[in-house]
Amino acid sequence: MTTEIAAKLGGRSWTALIVLGFAGQVAWTVENMYLNVFLYDTVSDDPGAVATMVAASAATATVATLLVGALSDRAGRRRSFIAAGYVLWGMATAAFGFVTVDAVAAVAPVAGAVTATVVAVIALDCVMSFLGAGANDAAFQAWVTDVTRPANRGRVESVLAIMPLVSMLAVFGGFDSLTRAGEWRLFFVLIGAIIVVVGAVSWVLVRDRPDPVRQEGAYLASLVHGLRPSAIRANPVLYLALAAWTIWGISTQVFLPYLIIYLQRYLNIEGYAIVLAVVLTGSSAVSVACGPLIDRVGKVRFLPPAIAVYGTGLLLMSVATGMIPVIAAGLVMMSGFMLVLAPIAAIVRDHSPPDRAGHVQGLRMVFAILIPMIVGPFLGAAVIKGADAYYEELGVLKQVPSPAIFLAATVVVAFMAVPVRALRRRGTA
Numbered sequence: 001m002t003t004e005i006a007a008k009l010g011g012r013s014w015t016a017l018i019v020l021g022f023a024g025q026v027a028w029t030v031e032n033m034y035l036n037v038f039l040y041d042t043v044s045d046d047p048g049a050v051a052t053m054v055a056a057s058a059a060t061a062t063v064a065t066l067l068v069g070a071l072s073d074r075a076g077r078r079r080s081f082i083a084a085g086y087v088l089w090g091m092a093t094a095a096f097g098f099v100t101v102d103a104v105a106a107v108a109p110v111a112g113a114v115t116a117t118v119v120a121v122i123a124l125d126c127v128m129s130f131l132g133a134g135a136n137d138a139a140f141q142a143w144v145t146d147v148t149r150p151a152n153r154g155r156v157e158s159v160l161a162i163m164p165l166v167s168m169l170a171v172f173g174g175f176d177s178l179t180r181a182g183e184w185r186l187f188f189v190l191i192g193a194i195i196v197v198v199g200a201v202s203w204v205l206v207r208d209r210p211d212p213v214r215q216e217g218a219y220l221a222s223l224v225h226g227l228r229p230s231a232i233r234a235n236p237v238l239y240l241a242l243a244a245w246t247i248w249g250i251s252t253q254v255f256l257p258y259l260i261i262y263l264q265r266y267l268n269i270e271g272y273a274i275v276l277a278v279v280l281t282g283s284s285a286v287s288v289a290c291g292p293l294i295d296r297v298g299k300v301r302f303l304p305p306a307i308a309v310y311g312t313g314l315l316l317m318s319v320a321t322g323m324i325p326v327i328a329a330g331l332v333m334m335s336g337f338m339l340v341l342a343p344i345a346a347i348v349r350d351h352s353p354p355d356r357a358g359h360v361q362g363l364r365m366v367f368a369i370l371i372p373m374i375v376g377p378f379l380g381a382a383v384i385k386g387a388d389a390y391y392e393e394l395g396v397l398k399q400v401p402s403p404a405i406f407l408a409a410t411v412v413v414a415f416m417a418v419p420v421r422a423l424r425r426r427g428t429a
């Protein structure tokens with residue numbers, strides 16, 4: 001079989017990649033963006049409750065990916081974990097629609113109903129995050145590694161990279177009106193139903209490798225295998241790519257949590273939804289178009305110019321004012337954002353040990369999600385406090401993100417030069 005033929009994915013595999021990738025990101029969009037609003041609007045306006053929920057969810061998702069990833073490696077199959085996981089994930093998502101202060105008050109003392117409801121929402125979020133991370137971040141992502149090859153992973157990752165952005169547009173455009181009208185139960189039930197249906201369909205779409213490479217050895221030992229110095233020495237390219245991913249992730253988290261506030265409060269762009277829609281749509285098109293180019297020129301060779309585009313976009317965002325200039329700068333920044341992500345993710349897949357593809361997804365959660373989400377937002381918050389910028393609302397001065405968050409992100413992403421140079425010295429493709 002020639003390399004060209006081996007690099008081709010069939011229609012069934014592409015359909016599974018797109019459907020499962022999109023549906024998973026729809027669920028994560030709801031969890032990451034709307035669940036905080038649901039808690040704030042319907043239960044408690046205590047910011048500490050939101051912060052606790054976010055931290056608990058991130059930790060739970062990381063643990064779940066490590067546990068389920070290693071388990072699917074030992075089983076040598078992914079389909080059952082994906083199908084069952086998505087169905088349960090959808091059911092957990094729908095369950096949020098039935099968690100209300102009134103419902104909890106029926107079984108808890110009235111005086112403590114709000115606190116009990118906060119605890120219930122956080123607990124359910126942890127359940128949802130565990131199921132979602134196990135099904136999507138562990139099993140589905142490991143399956144993608146199983147069915148793809150180095151020759152096609154650039155274009156596959158370029159498609160998967162746009163799924164978070166496309167899902168944001170879909171949820172915002174199709175379901176946001178329900179949340180604005182206070183129809184939270186219908187919102188969660190509809191989203192949950194979509195995930196359940198996709199889980200059922202995945203049993204037909206997904207096919208495990210006919211020649212699975214099962215991971216041998218003790219299960220508990222396999223959970224921490226990737227954090228051992230011996231594993232790092234045995235897989236240097238993998239960990240260099242994960243290090244690059246960590247740096248990129250931190251740079252994105254310096255500004256992303258504050259982006260809408262910056263557009264709305266610092267730049268006074270009321271039509272920020274239009275800005276986001278144009279930027280996300282345009283940058284998604286760029287990512288898909290460049291997928292074949294990544295495979296053709298090589299993933300590591302593609303990284304320096306992609307980082308340059310991303311860094312240029314960050315610098316442009318720090319000086320852009322007005323809707324049109326911000327859209328132009330945002331297109332450059334978010335295009336670079338995804339053009340950096342696609343080759344890094346592909347390199348990680350290329351150098352995942354065949355018997356530990358699921359376990360590597362757990363490592364990805366640690367390096368690409370957990371660490372950046374802990375370090376980046378706090379770094380951004382420190383920059384915002386240092387810039388000392390404010391806006392006035394009803395006679396009260398409130399601190400606001402300044403262009404300094406983009407400059408700080410540029411400084412952080414410059415450190416990617418260290419692992420990328422090491423990758424090039426090793427002659428990584």
